[in-house]
Amino acid sequence: MAAEPQYQRIAALVRGRIAAGDLRAGERLPAIRALAGELGVGRRTVEEAYAELTAEGLLEARHGQGTFVADPARGPARGSGPWVSGHREPIVTSVAVSAGQVLREALRPDRRPDQISFILGAPAADLFPVGELQRALNAALREEGAGALGYEATEGYAPLRAALAHHLLGLGIAAGPDEVIVTSGAQQAIDLALRALTRPGDYVVTESPTYLGILEACEANGVRLIGVPLDDAGMEVERLAPLLAEHRPKLLLTIPDCHNPTGITMSLARRRALLALARSHGLPILEEDAYGELRYGGTPVPRLRALPGGERVIYVSSFSKVMLPGLRLGYLLASGDLHRRILFVKQASDRASGSLVQRAICRCLASRRLRSYLRVVSRRCRERRDAMLAALARELPPGARWTVPDGGLWVWVRLPDGVSALALYAAALAHGVVVAPGGAYFPDGGDPPFVALNFAAQPPERIAEGVRRLGLALRDVLTPRAQAPAP
Numbered sequence: 001m002a003a004e005p006q007y008q009r010i011a012a013l014v015r016g017r018i019a020a021g022d023l024r025a026g027e028r029l030p031a032i033r034a035l036a037g038e039l040g041v042g043r044r045t046v047e048e049a050y051a052e053l054t055a056e057g058l059l060e061a062r063h064g065q066g067t068f069v070a071d072p073a074r075g076p077a078r079g080s081g082p083w084v085s086g087h088r089e090p091i092v093t094s095v096a097v098s099a100g101q102v103l104r105e106a107l108r109p110d111r112r113p114d115q116i117s118f119i120l121g122a123p124a125a126d127l128f129p130v131g132e133l134q135r136a137l138n139a140a141l142r143e144e145g146a147g148a149l150g151y152e153a154t155e156g157y158a159p160l161r162a163a164l165a166h167h168l169l170g171l172g173i174a175a176g177p178d179e180v181i182v183t184s185g186a187q188q189a190i191d192l193a194l195r196a197l198t199r200p201g202d203y204v205v206t207e208s209p210t211y212l213g214i215l216e217a218c219e220a221n222g223v224r225l226i227g228v229p230l231d232d233a234g235m236e237v238e239r240l241a242p243l244l245a246e247h248r249p250k251l252l253l254t255i256p257d258c259h260n261p262t263g264i265t266m267s268l269a270r271r272r273a274l275l276a277l278a279r280s281h282g283l284p285i286l287e288e289d290a291y292g293e294l295r296y297g298g299t300p301v302p303r304l305r306a307l308p309g310g311e312r313v314i315y316v317s318s319f320s321k322v323m324l325p326g327l328r329l330g331y332l333l334a335s336g337d338l339h340r341r342i343l344f345v346k347q348a349s350d351r352a353s354g355s356l357v358q359r360a361i362c363r364c365l366a367s368r369r370l371r372s373y374l375r376v377v378s379r380r381c382r383e384r385r386d387a388m389l390a391a392l393a394r395e396l397p398p399g400a401r402w403t404v405p406d407g408g409l410w411v412w413v414r415l416p417d418g419v420s421a422l423a424l425y426a427a428a429l430a431h432g433v434v435v436a437p438g439g440a441y442f443p444d445g446g447d448p449p450f451v452a453l454n455f456a457a458q459p460p461e462r463i464a465e466g467v468r469r470l471g472l473a474l475r476d477v478l479t480p481r482a483q484a485p486a487p
């Protein structure tokens, strides 16, 4: 078995001293250089240990002052309770409010270069495996010529489907290549499932908040939403039974791993409860797993599709976050009649996803380099997450709280009482930083006191600068403006 890395041993030591009460809230830790000298390790090792504990919410870095034991009454928190959702009762709404404005802002081509954006769910563009992809595309064209450029079968390139079925085995999911459908991104898979399984006016269940692409696809399909709150164990499944009986939803869409936008992972107990409930109500589940392979901590929990009773779960994943989004390649796994109905809609929608791209990805999957690339991306994203968490602790005023994600791209920030996220959005723009206002992620929209921050798309220095600007914007919003003199 591999030895525990040194930084983790140091982290465990400090964790133990905090748990034993030897180190108390607000107490300063030894300076990195001093502790490294004392333990006979490199400074980087101590830095990594402190970063890990900061990410866990046990320590906080204060600018120019050092590292302190965190006060649990403020700052990062592991989910814990209803503050993550901002509402206790499920939201049942007849109209999904458009999340399109946030997306349009995120995709604006005229952004100033000095503007720092935490808004788009983009992975780290500076890490894209451009060379690997170029080799795979060239090889496909060289070896297959025009054969790589025709119409593909609607379900996708057969060797790619076989490779995906093999890949899924590594995640504990047993699937035949015949159950896989290659899609144009996870977004298309979500839309296809909605089109295949619902009619306008039907109810659909989601987490609340949830990924705004899910809300958009629901809105486009004219369905009504039941938004179930989350806590630190994921969707509050216990609240579902009466809603299922009353509204008879046709589909439940969930992001159990590294949820967007909260970063929360659903517990095993909740997963089992959800499967049991879905089975007894004949409710199909769509498990969205765009981020599940981007993990930085925590204990992985089996996918819903891999659990007993999960055979009818529609599993959706994508290459957008683990490789690059511009390929527009995702896939879904569905069995029996669900597979047949979704395939029919896919054929009507775009006939098939791009044949050359499918061949290139297939070659990338076969190469070991993709595995090592994923390890590099995960390590870098973890560094960026830690940089974001440390900056939030440094720059945000008391009263702000945020989640500590075990993976994915997002930190979910609860603003101090009384702060409007839309006002903060505008103030942040004036400071040259773009954040996603929380209302975009709720089925009933509004202006709940949250913002979502993507930490993966910027290097750590830009994250620190962006969060510094966000802290300034938040202070602007919190400080009452000087009264204008009476005319």
Ligand SMILES: Cc1ncc(COP(=O)(O)O)c(C=O)c1O
Binding pocket: 121, 122, 184, 185, 186, 187, 188, 211, 213, 255, 260, 288, 290, 317, 318, 319, 320, 325, 329, 330
């Ligand atoms: C949870 C989730 N699913 C799907 C997507 C989009 O995936 P794709 O680019 O494969 O359509 C995103 C992008 O932000 C996401 O956050």
